[in-house]
Amino acid sequence: MTDTAKLHVALLFGGQSAEHEISILSARNVLAALDPSRFEAVPIGIDRAGRWLLQDAARLLESARDPRQVRIQDGPPVSRDLLAAGAGGAAGRIDVIFPVLHGTMGEDGTVQGLFELAGIPYVGAGVLGSAVGMDKDVSKRLLREAGIPVADFRTLRREAFEADPAGTLAPLAALGLPLFTKPANAGSSVGVRKVTRPSDLEAAVRHAFQFDEKVLVETGVTAREIELAVLGGHPASVSVAGEIVVQHPDGFYSYDAKYIDESGARLELPASLSAATLARAQALAAHTFEVLECDGMARVDLFLTPEGNLLVNEINTIPGFTAISMYPKLWELSGLAPSALVSRLIDLALERARRRAALRRSAAP
Ligand SMILES: Nc1ncnc2c1ncn2[C@@H]1O[C@H](COP(=O)(O)OP(=O)(O)O)[C@@H](O)[C@H]1O
Numbered sequence: 001m002t003d004t005a006k007l008h009v010a011l012l013f014g015g016q017s018a019e020h021e022i023s024i025l026s027a028r029n030v031l032a033a034l035d036p037s038r039f040e041a042v043p044i045g046i047d048r049a050g051r052w053l054l055q056d057a058a059r060l061l062e063s064a065r066d067p068r069q070v071r072i073q074d075g076p077p078v079s080r081d082l083l084a085a086g087a088g089g090a091a092g093r094i095d096v097i098f099p100v101l102h103g104t105m106g107e108d109g110t111v112q113g114l115f116e117l118a119g120i121p122y123v124g125a126g127v128l129g130s131a132v133g134m135d136k137d138v139s140k141r142l143l144r145e146a147g148i149p150v151a152d153f154r155t156l157r158r159e160a161f162e163a164d165p166a167g168t169l170a171p172l173a174a175l176g177l178p179l180f181t182k183p184a185n186a187g188s189s190v191g192v193r194k195v196t197r198p199s200d201l202e203a204a205v206r207h208a209f210q211f212d213e214k215v216l217v218e219t220g221v222t223a224r225e226i227e228l229a230v231l232g233g234h235p236a237s238v239s240v241a242g243e244i245v246v247q248h249p250d251g252f253y254s255y256d257a258k259y260i261d262e263s264g265a266r267l268e269l270p271a272s273l274s275a276a277t278l279a280r281a282q283a284l285a286a287h288t289f290e291v292l293e294c295d296g297m298a299r300v301d302l303f304l305t306p307e308g309n310l311l312v313n314e315i316n317t318i319p320g321f322t323a324i325s326m327y328p329k330l331w332e333l334s335g336l337a338p339s340a341l342v343s344r345l346i347d348l349a350l351e352r353a354r355r356r357a358a359l360r361r362s363a364a365p
């Protein structure tokens with residue numbers, strides 16, 4: 001039985017990115033945090049083939065916590081035509097959508113465009129903020145333009161690289177060692193490698209090109225990894241800071257260090273920072289959120305060098321909500337429990353939809 005008085009919140013998860021499994025783990029926790037007195041969950045899983053399938057909430061809640069063991073359940077197909085879906089499709093009525101999708105085709109503005117066309121309010125950044133935040137090349141260029149420090153980097157495009165691999169890589173020696181190679185559009189460290197020997201660079205770049213047409217090669221920064229959670233509209237609130245302490249043989253916060261090896265990394269909550277450094281980090285996170293056109297939520301990842309300089313590494317517009325994820329933990333530490341956090345995010349989505357509905361669509365007086 002569906003409760004018509006409650007807001008029907010579609011949780012959209014899974015998806016066709018390399019972070020499919022992580023998204024399922026995140027969705028499970030968002031579902032668990034959904035206040036049952038206000039919301040009715042409509043879990044929709046996107047399988048690897050891109051099919052939208054209605055999921056059973058109880059089974060999702062019982063699912064494993066290990067990314068190697070979770071999968072999208074078989075279920076009634078849900079039309080991606082969200083306008084039609086509201087009119088009696090398998091998902092029934094949808095009042096607001098919470099995309100819990102990481103990576104391409106979820107965090108990059110594509111699905112947000114679909115929500116816009118369907119006129120359904122949704123949580124998090126809009127089309128532009130999502131697309132910008134997903135692309136490490138475009139976001140770093142915007143940050144640099146705003147005077148926000150980022151690691152030195154070069155962007156390689158597949159065609160130019162394939163036409164002349166050696167000639168493309170030669171100038172990168174100026175970036176020093178170690179180097180980090182990464183797909184411009186990815187996440188969860190998928191496709192990222194730390195290169196400590198020049199002879200390994202070409203293989204690392206080729207590896208990253210398996211995941212995207214555009215690859216970044218960055219100067220490796222020796223720094224602490226500090227993360228902050230941002231919530232809200234404008235101005236946004238910023239949480240206390242957390243730190244990722246990597247203890248993995250990969251020597252950086254790799255996919256294995258994140259999700260596979262339980263002792264691969266430790267979260268320091270809160271990060272041990274002076275009040276002044278915390279304040280600087282919070283201001284930088286809020287500025288980054290503004291510059292990158294974000295909305296609702298984001299996690300901003302910083303590097304803190306031994307000299308005390310802060311650099312922005314990246315922004316995640318749909319941060320992880322897994323059991324080990326920083327975003328919900330940082331808010332909990334800042335006094336906002338997961339259930340209140342999820343309610344706030346949904347309220348922000350509804351407020352934005354109301355604001356936008358009030359905009360004039362015509363030049364007529
Ligand atoms: N320029 C860099 N200097 C030092 N470490 C880096 C650099 N770029 C990435 N890393 C390491 O690689 C990890 C993943 O890279 P990141 O750019 O955050 O990609 P993702 O979006 O996949 O998380 C970081 O958490 C960090 O440990």
Ligand SMILES: [Mg+2]
Pocket residue numbers: 188189301314
């Ligand atoms: Mg990262």
